[in-house]
Amino acid sequence: MEHQINEEIRDREVRLIDADGNQVGIVPIAKAQEAASSKNLDLVKIAPQAVPPVCRVMDYGKFRFEQAKREKEAKKNQHVVEIKEIRLSPGIDVNDFNVKANHAKRFLKDGNKVKVSVRFRGREVTHSSIGLDLLHRFAENCSEIGSMEKAPKLEGRQMIMFLAPKKDNPKKDAKKGGRKGKSGKPQQAPKTEESDS
Structure with a gap:
């Protein structure tokens, strides 16, 4: 002023x-x-x-200098929350899913929000439940660091969900219910059920 x-x-x-x-x-x-x-x-x-x-x-010179210094301090102390976007496709493979989940975790750790979208092509939109399951799995994969701020919602040809960083980020054990994609980290007990002959 x-x-x-x-x-x-x-x-x-x-x-x-x-x-x-x-x-x-x-x-x-x-x-x-x-x-x-x-x-x-x-x-x-x-x-x-x-x-x-x-x-x-x-x-006045000293007054202007101190005022500018105060404004600079205030700017430095305020963290601007950005919204980062992650795009998934209904037929995403496990490796791509894990890479994208790791990106989302990094964004959440930095204090940013994450918009996760699944884009449907052609008739894929008739199977929107696949996108819904995918987004829920994605949210669960990031549940240690972030929580679902807005539940998945179909908008035109894409389904969108928002994740926000947790206020306090204590390391909790991930929920055991529901199937998860491999997270790249070794699991506590490897499954041995898949021995079909």
């Missing part, structure tokens, strides 16, 4: 605050400007909407 300073201030009288922050009272503009120049400082209009406007005697 640009302030009016010194000769730019055209009001007949102003409410003056001196360099030490003390209220001097309402004075003619000439007297306020004289008070500032006698101390080798600037007269700055800090509350133009007040009647009469409030002016303060200060080092």
